[in-house]
Amino acid sequence: MERRSFLARGAVVTGAALTATAGPFQGLVAAHADTARTGRGGPRPGPGFGALAPTPDRTDGQVRLHLPKGFAYRSLGVAGEPMSDGVPTPSRHDGMAAFRGQRGGTVLIRNHEVPGVAPAFGNPSDAYDPSCGGGTTTLTLDRRGNLVDQRVSINGTMMNCSGGPMPWGSWVTCEEAVDGPDVVPAFPGQDNSKLTRKHGYIFEVPLYGRARREPIRNAGRFQHESVAFDPVSGAVFLTEDNFVAPCGFYRYVPPVHPLRAGRLLDGGRLQMLAVRGRPNAPLQLGQPRGATYEVDWVDITDPDPAHAPGTSWFTASSAVANQGIARGAALFSRLEGSTYRHGTVYFCSTQGGAAAPGDELPPVPFPRFGEGRGQVWAYDILRRRLRLVYESPHSQVLDLPDNIAVSPNGTLILCEDGDGDNYLRGLTQKGEIFDISRMVTPAGDADAEFAGATFSPDGDTLFVNMQSVIGRTFAISGPWDRC
Template identity: 65%
Template sequence: MDRRRFLARSATVVGAAGLAGGPFHGLTAMADTGQRRPGGGYGPLVPVPDARDGAVRLHLPEGFQYRSFNEAGSKFSDGSTVPGKHDGMAAFRGRHGTTVLVRNHEVNGPVGAFGDVSKAYDPMAGGGTATLVVDRYGRLISANPSLTGTIMNCSGGPMPWGSWVTCEETVNGPDVGNDFSGGDNSKLTRKHGYLFEVPATNRHANGQVAAPAPIRSAGRFAHESAAFEPVEGAVYMTEDNFGFASGFYRYLPPKHPLRAGRLLDGGRLQMLAVKGAPNKDLSAGQPKGATYDVTWVDIEDPDPEFTGTPSNDFAIQAVGKQGRDKGGALFSRLEGAIYHHGTIYFVSTQGGATAAGDSAPDGFGDGRGQVWAYEPHRRRLRLVFESPGSAVLDLPDNVTASPRGTLVLCEDGDGDNFLRGLTRRGEIFDFARLAPVDGDAGAEFAGSTFGPDGHTLYVNVQSRKGLTFAIWGPWHRGGF
């Protein structure tokens, strides 16, 4: 089963706590009352030709346009080849009205690093990030590798000091057994499963590769995404353990990152637990208005040393088990996360009850998706939305927010792949549908992020033939 990933919001400036509870504070769980609005007021989706070459790659509401760029197999500015599996992404303000995009490539296995191998964290690992400079209409100015030699760079999150934190969704390395992909971990030269920081500076946009320094104290597990909360200086992280329970984490660095100007190693890792309910199973269907007071339990050994080459299944649960042994809550496949107005919103891809007429998906969790909100100042967790069935929302993954505060959800469903909007009133609508990709049935949306001025929505197609889109049009007319 192809798995779609996350993206956190592209904001480069974050405020303090902001609006109490965030824009979705009045919503209750919508398990049986989710409302669907075609186009969110934008109207029905129609086939739209790509401004690059006229091919129809997206169905959008009338009046919207797009351009694709930097597809897999094309060339970076340095002449090296663009890998596939475009995934999580964030947008930063560039010079002279341009946008700087930092984009993940979720490549797994010992397939060799792209770009300059001498600068790779692990010369055998094929994932990493690219940094692109584009205009508001998707015209590519430059594109270069910016972190290489990592693996399964799924999503991450933008940091307000001008960096992208990229997440490895794996624990592969020469010290653990092979994973589901069948790759030979003994060929890898370094341990994987960490956070890496990639500065979104002009130097990196022009070809400088980030120093590959893992944040080991933030844990070695199947990281999905990262969202920074500026008051306490914590990085909240999701975990996508496909076949097992997942946890919701926070990393408390040794110095506030806004003062340090970067994310430092050597801090404390914790997992969320529900007060008075050890190992609360939040992957199951939730009652309307579900709200929980929470606490945080310490992970004593965030970067465990393995001996005897344990199985990948054992290694990928080693950090999470420490939290669950202390009462940590159970989630299903946590993916996208975003900080917005004092609240961390995050997505449980397979959370919820199995809907009538829907079969249970593969992996841990039987539902079609949940959207959760954590309020750090209250230490309170609440359910924003639970999908009543695949026709309404089908396995949400990456998430971002529009300038109005509407959430943009990338789906990882079994049928057509949509971008859907979730408004402050709890209305959900279709905004974009991906046209079938020849020979690549697993193609899916990923990495949605609005540009700094809100004019353009950038989004990736995560597939072997991956590419990036810039979408623009009459946003004022509907839910975004």
């Protein structure tokens, strides 16, 4: 069952707010009033951009995206097409990063968020768990953007949602799952007894060659979504996407600085963010204008808990977060994409914020944690200061932001994961929300969404995925220097 289909079926924080300080996105207002100036899908041009218009895919002439004038795109790495190693391209394209390749080319490492129990793509003898259909593929493009190689880089993992690039030349991929032979699945019809390994970890995937298939267990077993690396401290910041319970914002401190080790080592310390002086601060709720908080970090004593056979998914999915909450950690709703820039980690709370009257999320048959249309947060690593960058006032303005990227000029790029039409939105440092692209929903796949936005090393191309049954990667060119 697709996550959004499952979701579709179914007090203001005070006291700890602090005076804001100067910096990128400083002074943006929560629920910015002037961003709701048009209806959904109406022209909302960004800085120098015009209204969106149907734009044919240069690969085959089909209209899959609406873009401003001056932008063009083409598809590559389409699900089902044979890769260079003979393996059919997996579906459900998700998080992704672009790296500088050889001779001016680009290397993309791309997640495939295949859920549940399914045969591993590629060679099952190479798989972490042959009963899981998730993993990553690596695409090599030449200096002109032509796809010259595509192959499996890790297989046999589950629900590879997002992750994060590492500056030594690797991608850390995240399992948004806690399934295993010890856990009873959340959804009927899935047989976890077929699984051979525990899931819910992060894995490092090198730029070239195959991954080691060794989970970083001390970085936690939970619904991992994304990671962001701080090259100064060597810490890795992690988000958690649990749609039924409070989520945490974590940091993993490896035993050796990764820039010295040349890779991410297991055996470090996992911690969870807490608002100083306010235990269990409910940050999933609507925030006051310019909300800023000083924070501390609380230790997670058992990051890889052993579950007794027959443990329910709902219990297992909260086992790590509940340790932090018991020590006063802050509460978020569905933390998803994250990105690092100049000492700050930006991350999305997909269902955070206050619900606008008449714009409530659809009812669901379980307790849902978070009723808003999305928040964007910024964590200043040096100052240990958390700040609300933006809170959606209405789904017509921003609807459930998921993956996030940052342009060379500092504009945040937000991938929506809402119902109906999904957009790529831009959020400028002046607080302007604007439309970059609208996806034409594929026939028969209403759950399709944007995912994995990432800029090429030269900043001239935005790569982004259509997460769909027939997933594909778009390479979008245009005047990105104005973004």
